Amino acid sequence: MITLEMYLTLSALVFGMGLMGVLLHRNLIFVFISLEVMLSGVNLALVSLAHYMSDIRGQVLALFTIGVAAASVAVGLSLLVANYNLRKNTDIDELVELKEEASND
Amino acid sequence: MIYLIFIYFCISFLGISHMALTRKNPVHGVLWLLLLFLHVAVVYLFLNAEFLGMVQVIVYAGAILVMFLFTIFFLDIKIMPKERRIAKLWEGRLVIGLSFLAVMVLVFSSISPTYKGKHTISYVESVGNTRIIGEILFNEYGLGVLLLGLILLVPMISVVILGRRKA
Amino acid sequence: MMDFLFIFIKTAVVLSIVLFHVAYTTYAERKIIGRAQARMGPMEVGPHGLLQPIADFIKIFFKEDIVPANAERFIFKIAPIIVLVFTLVNLSVIPFDRNFMLADLNIGLLFILAMASLSVYGIILAGWSSNSKYSFLGGIRSASQVLSYEIALGLALAGVVLQAGSLNLRDIVLSQHETVFGVYAIPQIIGFVVFVIAAFAETNRAPFDLPEAETELVAGYLTEYSAFRYALFFLGEYVAMYVMAFLCAICFLGGWTIPKFITEILPFLEKVPGIIWFAIKVYVFIFLYIWVRATLPRYRFDQLLLIGWKVLIPLGILNLLIIAFIKRLSL
Numbered sequence: 277m278i279t280l281e282m283y284l285t286l287s288a289l290v291f292g293m294g295l296m297g298v299l300l301h302r303n304l305i306f307v308f309i310s311l312e313v314m315l316s317g318v319n320l321a322l323v324s325l326a327h328y329m330s331d332i333r334g335q336v337l338a339l340f341t342i343g344v345a346a347a348s349v350a351v352g353l354s355l356l357v358a359n360y361n362l363r364k365n366t367d368i369d370e371l372v373e374l375k376e377e378a379s380n381d
Numbered sequence: 382m383i384y385l386i387f388i389y390f391c392i393s394f395l396g397i398s399h400m401a402l403t404r405k406n407p408v409h410g411v412l413w414l415l416l417l418f419l420h421v422a423v424v425y426l427f428l429n430a431e432f433l434g435m436v437q438v439i440v441y442a443g444a445i446l447v448m449f450l451f452t453i454f455f456l457d458i459k460i461m462p463k464e465r466r467i468a469k470l471w472e473g474r475l476v477i478g479l480s481f482l483a484v485m486v487l488v489f490s491s492i493s494p495t496y497k498g499k500h501t502i503s504y505v506e507s508v509g510n511t512r513i514i515g516e517i518l519f520n521e522y523g524l525g526v527l528l529l530g531l532i533l534l535v536p537m538i539s540v541v542i543l544g545r546r547k548a
Numbered sequence: 549m550m551d552f553l554f555i556f557i558k559t560a561v562v563l564s565i566v567l568f569h570v571a572y573t574t575y576a577e578r579k580i581i582g583r584a585q586a587r588m589g590p591m592e593v594g595p596h597g598l599l600q601p602i603a604d605f606i607k608i609f610f611k612e613d614i615v616p617a618n619a620e621r622f623i624f625k626i627a628p629i630i631v632l633v634f635t636l637v638n639l640s641v642i643p644f645d646r647n648f649m650l651a652d653l654n655i656g657l658l659f660i661l662a663m664a665s666l667s668v669y670g671i672i673l674a675g676w677s678s679n680s681k682y683s684f685l686g687g688i689r690s691a692s693q694v695l696s697y698e699i700a701l702g703l704a705l706a707g708v709v710l711q712a713g714s715l716n717l718r719d720i721v722l723s724q725h726e727t728v729f730g731v732y733a734i735p736q737i738i739g740f741v742v743f744v745i746a747a748f749a750e751t752n753r754a755p756f757d758l759p760e761a762e763t764e765l766v767a768g769y770l771t772e773y774s775a776f777r778y779a780l781f782f783l784g785e786y787v788a789m790y791v792m793a794f795l796c797a798i799c800f801l802g803g804w805t806i807p808k809f810i811t812e813i814l815p816f817l818e819k820v821p822g823i824i825w826f827a828i829k830v831y832v833f834i835f836l837y838i839w840v841r842a843t844l845p846r847y848r849f850d851q852l853l854l855i856g857w858k859v860l861i862p863l864g865i866l867n868l869l870i871i872a873f874i875k876r877l878s879l
Contacts, residue, residue, distance in 0.1 A: 278387050283428075284489040290394050292482030297402040299474040300467055305407045305453060309414055312445070313398045316421045319437075321489070327428040331498025332505065332513050335430050336522060339514070342433075342440050343529045349445050350536040353452045354543040360456050408676065412623075415669065435658035443665025447695060450672055454688065509654060511715055 283324035291317030304356050304366040308349065315345050386427075393420055407453045415446050429502060432511045558650055562639055570786040571601040577838045584842035611775035616678060619772065623677035628773065628780035631670030634663045635784045638791045643718045645804050645823045656717040657709060660795065661702055664750065668694050670784070671769055678772035686768025689758055689849055696856040697749040697756075703864025704743035707736050707871040708799045721803035730807025733800040735874065739867035740800045742860050744836075747792040749856065751785060754841035756852055789837055790830070797829035 294317060297310025319338045326334025360366055397420065401413035418441045425434035505513060518526060575590065575597070582589025590597030615621055641656035643649040653659055668691050675687010711732060712720040724732055733740040749756040758768060770781055797803055804822030811818050847855070 278383060280493065281490045282387065284492055285486055286391055286394060288482070288485040288489040289391075290398060292478070292485060293395065293398040293402065295481060296475070296478045297398075299478045300471055301402070302467055303407070305449070305456075306402065306410060308449070309407075309410050310402055312414060312441070313401065313417065316418065316441075320421060320424065323425055323428050323430045323433060325494070326430065329494055329496055329498055330501045331496070332500040332510075333498070333517060333521075335433050335514055336518050338430075338433055339436065339518065340522075340525060340529060342436060344532060346440055346445055347533050347536045349448060350540050353448055354536075354540040357452060357455055358543045366456065412673075431655050432658070435655050435662045438662035439658070439665050443662070443668065443695070443698070447668060447672065447691065450676075451688070451692075454676065454684075509714075511655065 280324060280328040283328075284321055287317045287320035287324065289317075290314075290320060293317075302367055302369055304359070304368055307368060308352055308356070311352075312345070312349070315341060390420060390424055408450065411446055411449045411453065414449075415442055418442055418446070429505060429510065432514055555650070558648075559640075562644070562650060563636070566639060566787065566790060567783075569790065570783060571605070573786055573789070573834060574604070575601050576834075577841070580835070580838045581842045584839075605779075608779045609776055613775045613777065614772075616680065616772050618679040620677035620679065623673050624772075625777070627670045627674035627677060628777045628784065629670075630673065631667050631784040632780050632787070634667035634670070635787045635791060638663050639787075639794075641717060642791070642794045643721060643798065643803065644826060645821070646718075648823070649718065652718060653716065655715045657705060657715045657720070657799075660791070661698070661705070664694075664698060664701075667784070667788070668698075670781075674773070674781070675769035678769070680772055682766040682771045683769050686758070686766075686771065690752060690769055693752070693756065693758065693849075693852060693856075694750055696853060697746045697860070700742055700856060700860035700864050701746040701750055703861060703868060704736075704739040704746060705795075705799060706864075707739040707867045708732055710868065710871050710875060711736070717798050717803075721798055721805060724802050725805040725808070728809075730805065730809065731800060731802045736800070736867060736871060738863055738870070742864050742867065743796060743800065745855070746860060747796065748837070748840065749852065751788045751792055753785075753789065753837055755844040755846050757841075757846065758849060758852065789834065793830045793833035793837075796833050797826055801829045803829075 291314050294310045294312070294314030297313060298307055301307050301310060319341055322334045322338040322341065326332055326338070356366060359371070363370060394417065397413055397417045401410050401417060404410040404413065418437060422434040422437040425431070425437060500513060578600070579589040579597075590600040593599040593603045615624055638660050640650040641653050641659050643652075671694065672687055672691045675683045675685075675690070678684070678687075708720060709715055711727075712723040714720060714723065724730065727735070729735065748754075752758070770778060773781060802825075804826045806817060806825050
């Protein structure tokens with residue numbers, strides 16, 4: 277019998293893989309890909325909770341997550357294209373306009 | 382048998398997400414991500430979420446990943462593999478990520494809720510998964526659905542404005 | 549074990565019948581277009597050219613399989629297989645008769661939509677992996693065409709789902725049989741028209757067959773393909789035509805049933821097996837595909853997207869609203 281804890285651990289691991297991707301990648305596209313991996317980990321946790329707690333509201337919440345994810349990806353990718361048109365690369369280490377110059381010493 | 386299937390999914394989830402996040406070519410990364418989403422959809426079927434599994438395929442695979450691919454095609458893909466691929470200060474980030482991951486796994490693996498709702502498997506099978514989701518979605522979370530529509534409308538306008546070429 | 553064998557035999561029967569039909573649809577297409585243009589069509593191989601599809605198959609199978617030097621080899625090779633597999637999988641949820649369907653899914657219609665959105669990847673990847681300008685632009689165009697029209701298709705089918713109250717294709721046919729007209733095409737005439745036009749665009753057929761617009765993009769995403777990989781795309785296109793015809797027959801024309809008011813006047817028609825009615829509806833839809841191809845000129849790409857987004861999607865929403873009102877009033 278597969279228990280809830282096993283599914284939740286799996287979802288935490290998937291979320292963690294995505295988190296490492298977000299933290300370590302330098303390329304914006306890969307940061308977005310990692311965000312999607314994180315979101316699927318979250319959805320997996322919601323759906324497994326819905327199954328083991330016999331309450332389908334978890335699935336409804338996952339449905340909302342999917343919808344919001346679509347919207348966020350649309351905005352994120354259009355920002356990426358706008359950023360690319362500005363500086364001809366997709367490097368997040370270059371996005372330092374808002375950083376204070378004085379604290380850079 | 383069920384253990385074997387679960388172990389397969391564990392290994393493939395971790396392996397596929399690792400492959401998706403370490404490719405040089407973003408298109409290959411997106412294709413591995415597609416494979417990950419298909420696996421997630423199959424796991425949803427195991428968890429009696431058939432409607433959500435299909436929505437996962439339609440929305441993620443059919444809309445979001447195609448959007449990724451189109452964006453990657455818009456950019457000049459050939460310059461990407463030459464860049465440095467790991468961000469600055471990666472040691473600190475790695476430590477933060479690993480510690481967060483450890484906390485997540487420890488916390489999540491000890492969750493054991495006692496609450497039991499009324500949507501048992503036999504009840505869901507007698508009424509139908511899609512119908513129950515629809516009833517709860519539109520009766521209890523009607524405002525949420527409207528807000529979701531708004532959340533989807535605002536990006537559409539913003540994407541048109543951001544993507545518009547300056548005349 | 550016996551169950552497994554039975555399922556295997558059923559699958560083999562469905563596959564072989566559909567592939568046989570696909571082969572002879574190419575023959576029928578050439579004959580009908582020939583007649584429409586006052587020609588004879590294929591006449592050489594066999595009586596009235598009846599063996600022509602087999603000759604074509606043998607010819608294309610023995611051609612050289614060329615992979616361009618700069619192509620992404622693995623993706624280039626796998627793209628036609630993606631298209632064909634995700635089209636053939638749709639056959640598993642189609643109810644051909646009252647008790648003959650391979651898988652009785654509760655979410656059959658969503659399954660078909662999901663597989664349609666997956667088969668887009670074959671087109672995008674074929675265009676991208678060929679590493680050629682024509683293929684790439686053609687692939688992007690075809691993919692955006694299929695994606696745009698999928699929305700219209702989904703909206704038209706949403707009306708059907710709303711009226712039938714189920715996503716199961718068998719339940720859709722059964723509840724359709726209970727209505728006054730016996731077919732959803734009459735109360736949902738707007739949705740039916742939207743579905744037919746979207747189905748033409750979804751399968752890349754005339755008058756929306758932009759990959760075939762030689763003057764613009766050579767052959768679109770098919771430019772670099774040859775021999776049996778090209779044949780796989782071709783096969784995928786024809787199977788997709790049949791899937792759309794099945795879907796049209798099931799969702800709008802009553803599937804294997806005929807309307808009750810006809811069987812009340814002519815009771816002996818109830819003796820006819822359901823598969824025959826189903827086949828007649830499917831053949832009519834396939835004939836419509838060929839007839840339109842022989843008749844209408846091709847749209848430009850901007851006109852195509854304009855029709856999809858500014859005409860069909862609003863009409864689909866209007867259809868959904870009308871059906872919602874009908875459903876609300878009849879409660």
